Amino acid sequence: xxxxxxxxxxxxxxxxxxxxxxxxxxxxxxxxxxxxxxxxxxxxxxxxxxxxxxxxxxxxxxxxxxxxxxxxxxxxxxxxxxxxxxxxxxxxxxxxxxxxxxxxxxxxxxxxxxxxxxxxxxxxxxxxxxxxxxxxxxxxxxxxxxxxxxxxxxxxxxxxxxxxxxxxxxxxxxxxxxxxxxxxxxxxxxxxxxxxxxxxxxxxxxxxxxxxxxxxxxxxxxxxxxxxxxxxxxxxxxxxxxxxxxxxxxxxxxxxxxxxxxxxxxxxxxxxxxxxxxxxxxxx
Numbered sequence: 001x002x003x004x005x006x007x008x009x010x011x012x013x014x015x016x017x018x019x020x021x022x023x024x025x026x027x028x029x030x031x032x033x034x035x036x037x038x039x040x041x042x043x044x045x046x047x048x049x050x051x052x053x054x055x056x057x058x059x060x061x062x063x064x065x066x067x068x069x070x071x072x073x074x075x076x077x078x079x080x081x082x083x084x085x086x087x088x089x090x091x092x093x094x095x096x097x098x099x100x101x102x103x104x105x106x107x108x109x110x111x112x113x114x115x116x117x118x119x120x121x122x123x124x125x126x127x128x129x130x131x132x133x134x135x136x137x138x139x140x141x142x143x144x145x146x147x148x149x150x151x152x153x154x155x156x157x158x159x160x161x162x163x164x165x166x167x168x169x170x171x172x173x174x175x176x177x178x179x180x181x182x183x184x185x186x187x188x189x190x191x192x193x194x195x196x197x198x199x200x201x202x203x204x205x206x207x208x209x210x211x212x213x214x215x216x217x218x219x220x221x222x223x224x225x226x227x228x229x230x231x232x233x234x235x236x237x238x239x240x241x242x243x244x245x246x247x248x249x250x251x252x253x254x255x256x257x258x259x260x261x262x263x264x265x266x267x268x269x270x271x272x273x274x275x276x277x278x279x280x281x282x283x284x
Contacts, residue, residue, distance in 0.1 A: 026108035030152035035220040041250040052109035084137035106239040158282035
């Protein structure tokens with residue numbers, strides 16, 4: 001696990017206003033279904049941290065602000081989303097707006113692996129394109145602001161696939177309600193190894209893309225099994241804010257607490273398919 005520590009901001013009486021205008025910048029970075037949204041919600045529960053969802057998404061989601069809305073408010077066409085200078089202007093506004101209105105000491109947002117590419121949908125299918133066709137505006141902005149990369153990972157890649165299939169089946173990708181019970185999904189053997197390869201490749205490419213930036217890696221398995229408080233303290237220290245006495249919290253709950261054997265209808269076939277391969281370590 002690698003870690004980077006941003007400069008801790010000491011705010012004196014005479015420079016509170018100046019410091020408020022220069023909050024620490026960070027991104028929550030990771031593959032889909034690795035716990036990024038959980039971490040976003042916990043960080044956002046801190047009174048001095050403002051953590052947004054996926055602000056660069058071109059479609060409407062239950063999140064605000066979005067670059068889409070920012071362009072609409074300025075009566076600018078949506079195709080400007082791909083112009084590096086415009087994207088950089090939006091990100092600068094995002095940080096300034098949060099610091100001026102909320103007096104936040106740290107401001108960040110979520111970025112999935114494929115969103116660091118100029119072609120997000122294609123990069124999701126072909127991960128190396130994130131490295132070959134990166135979004136120069138985002139990378140340059142992150143580097144110029146010395147943004148902290150909070151890289152969220154999940155050791156069990158098969159669990160990522162199962163989580164995705166369960167969410168797609170139920171239509172709920174994030175839930176504030178109790179976990180779904182006895183949900184069953186079917187995993188296609190024909191594309192299983194390819195999908196697992198793609199996740200591993202995407203993770204490798206992502207590390208190269210953010211190399212050189214200060215970073216902290218958070219593992220989903222550790223975070224959700226008793227290690228959240230220690231990781232939260234580490235993140236608060238890196239962002240230059242005090243850890244709250246009451247800790248960080250989130251209204252989100254896991255969509256499933258069952259084992260993969262309980263969730264995957266053809267688990268025995270999946271196990272036989274992966275036994276003897278390098279993916280065998282993901283089996284229960």
